[in-house]
Amino acid sequence: MKGRMLIAGTLVGILFIVLGVNAPASGALRIDTGADLQADTETVRHIEDAFNRAEKAIGEKDLEALMTVYSEHYSYQDLTKADMRKIWKGFFEQYARVATLHSFSRIVVKPGKSPTALITCTGALWATSDQNDQRVNLSSWAGDIHHLIYENGTWKILGQGRNAPNRSDFGQAPPPLF
Secondary structure: OHHHHHHHHHHHHHHHHHHOOOOOOOOEEEEEEEEEEEOOHHHHHHHHHHHHHHHHHHHOOOHHHHHOOEOOOOEEOOEEHHHHHHHHHHHHHHEEEEEEEEEEEEEEEEOOOOOEEEEEEEEEEEEEEOOOOOEEEEEEEEEEEEEEEEEOOEEEEEEEEOOOOOEEOOEEOOOOOO
16 A cells, blocks of 8 residues: 555656646645636635645644634545544644645636535645654545535635546545545
């Protein structure tokens, strides 16, 4: 499994180099040139703010702040917001630095009483090992969908969805964590 993760992480890293994004010490968010944006500029900025708040919380290992970015109704397969709290707590305890990369190729906002957004994203979750100071790819995804909901005056992560089958030639890829 570690070999598969290494291959998947390497492929995502190559993709980001081709796209012009380097694996940073802290997180990076970019909207692809020519991205399909079906939302007004202010809404896109507020969605970016949600991801930037998450990245700031990750960089500071602030679990409480990070959890505010997740909807109370968060669900991905059988994972809940409480499960995500446990996962992130473990990452913060095990790794010195944790950072994400997000490259959005499409943002579709659906208005309504509780507006929602579907964001097509390619990205990765990286960390630095406490034991050997090496960078580790914890998760990577290509063309997956982040589901967001506008809740209590801010955009929150509601879940994920796959834009492609979960299986690749390299095996099962872990889910994006937000």
